[in-house]
Amino acid sequence: MYIRVGILTAPKIEFEQREHTFVLKNVRIGIGFHWDRHEDQEFAGRLEIRDNADDTQTAINTIDLEDYLCSVISSEMNANSPMELLKAHAVISRSWAIRAMEHPNHEGYDVCADDHCQRYEGLRRMNDRAVQAVRETAGQVLTYNGAVCDCRYYKCCGGKTEVWRTCWEDIDVPYIQSVTCDYCKSPSPKVLRLVLNDYDQETKDFHDWRVSYTAEELSDIIRTKSGIDFGTITDLIPLKRGASGRIYELKIVGTKHTEIIGKELKIRLWLSPTCLYSSWFEVEKSSHLSSFTFHLSGHGWGHGAGLCQIGAAVMASEGHRYEEILSYYYPNTQLMIAD
Numbered sequence: 001m002y003i004r005v006g007i008l009t010a011p012k013i014e015f016e017q018r019e020h021t022f023v024l025k026n027v028r029i030g031i032g033f034h035w036d037r038h039e040d041q042e043f044a045g046r047l048e049i050r051d052n053a054d055d056t057q058t059a060i061n062t063i064d065l066e067d068y069l070c071s072v073i074s075s076e077m078n079a080n081s082p083m084e085l086l087k088a089h090a091v092i093s094r095s096w097a098i099r100a101m102e103h104p105n106h107e108g109y110d111v112c113a114d115d116h117c118q119r120y121e122g123l124r125r126m127n128d129r130a131v132q133a134v135r136e137t138a139g140q141v142l143t144y145n146g147a148v149c150d151c152r153y154y155k156c157c158g159g160k161t162e163v164w165r166t167c168w169e170d171i172d173v174p175y176i177q178s179v180t181c182d183y184c185k186s187p188s189p190k191v192l193r194l195v196l197n198d199y200d201q202e203t204k205d206f207h208d209w210r211v212s213y214t215a216e217e218l219s220d221i222i223r224t225k226s227g228i229d230f231g232t233i234t235d236l237i238p239l240k241r242g243a244s245g246r247i248y249e250l251k252i253v254g255t256k257h258t259e260i261i262g263k264e265l266k267i268r269l270w271l272s273p274t275c276l277y278s279s280w281f282e283v284e285k286s287s288h289l290s291s292f293t294f295h296l297s298g299h300g301w302g303h304g305a306g307l308c309q310i311g312a313a314v315m316a317s318e319g320h321r322y323e324e325i326l327s328y329y330y331p332n333t334q335l336m337i338a339d
């Protein structure tokens with residue numbers, strides 16, 4: 001089974017073909033997130049450069065699904081993580097990828113290489129233990145009623161996981177339910193070091209966090225991110241919350257414009273120069289003279305639906321097997337071999 005990965009779109013793709021691999025120059029990773037940066041990346045498989053109608057080019061990598069997964073597991077997780085965590089991740093990344101191949105989100109290829117789909121950084125961070133985890137779970141996918149599950153995951157739930165409709169369509173997905181997770185509350189520094197790649201360790205306060213903006217700062221951020229002039233923001237009113245507490249309808253009140261926005265990702269994008277850790281937060285206002293400040297006190301990092309990566313890492317380090325980790329975060333599912 002082969003997967004087509006759209007790695008990069010640029011005015012002109014710069015690359016170097018080697019004997020069995022190729023190197024792409026200046027690949028941007030973590031687009032829009034706080035770890036946004038550029039690097040050169042080396043890939044196995046075949047490279048195709050597509051010319052787009054708008055005079056840009058897209059680099060598309062066709063690669064065996066299992067080889068793609070070895071890189072994804074190495075890219076998403078520090079490959080020194082507990083083996084059971086790597087195996088759990090191999091299964092959900094494989095399941096997710098097979099679903100994405102059936103329902104592509106992109107024109108002309110199955111998945112992109114960034115966090116929008118799954119982080120895929122080629123051979124650079126490839127690690128023997130990630131490869132072992134993929135090989136030992138070869139072909140295994142998570143299923144519900146015989147169909148491959150859409151296995152969503154994120155960094156840290158913050159104490160409770162979220163349901164599907166808070167993040168995406170208004171449907172019930174039976175294996176994405178809200179479960180209590182105490183595992184991610186206070187992971188040891190050792191577990192964190194193992195689980196997070198170097199650049200993710202710049203972030204430490206993701207279970208419980210707080211962000212403060214003056215009304216002026218917040219108004220500027222929202223104007224820039226939304227393209228709409230709300231005037232001065234005078235209130236943020238959470239209208240609807242999901243099962244974990246994540247807001248999926250937020251009323252933004254300004255002196256010139258008022259609007260209700262959702263769902264969780266849009267809220268996170270509009271309320272931060274990059275992206276707020278999560279939409280699970282309380283809003284407090286404090287005033288000083290004629291100006292006031294918004295304080296957002298929140299929990300978790302990511303949309304919260306499906307597997308909590310930090311929680312799963314703690315479970316694995318406490319000796320839980322990957323099957324147990326998967327059934328904890330995706331209730332009522334079964335492991336099967338993909339056809």
Ligand SMILES: [Zn+2]
Pocket residue numbers: 105106111112113114116117118
């Ligand atoms: Zn994508």
Ligand SMILES: [Zn+2]
Pocket residue numbers: 156157158159160181182183184185308310311
């Ligand atoms: Zn958790």
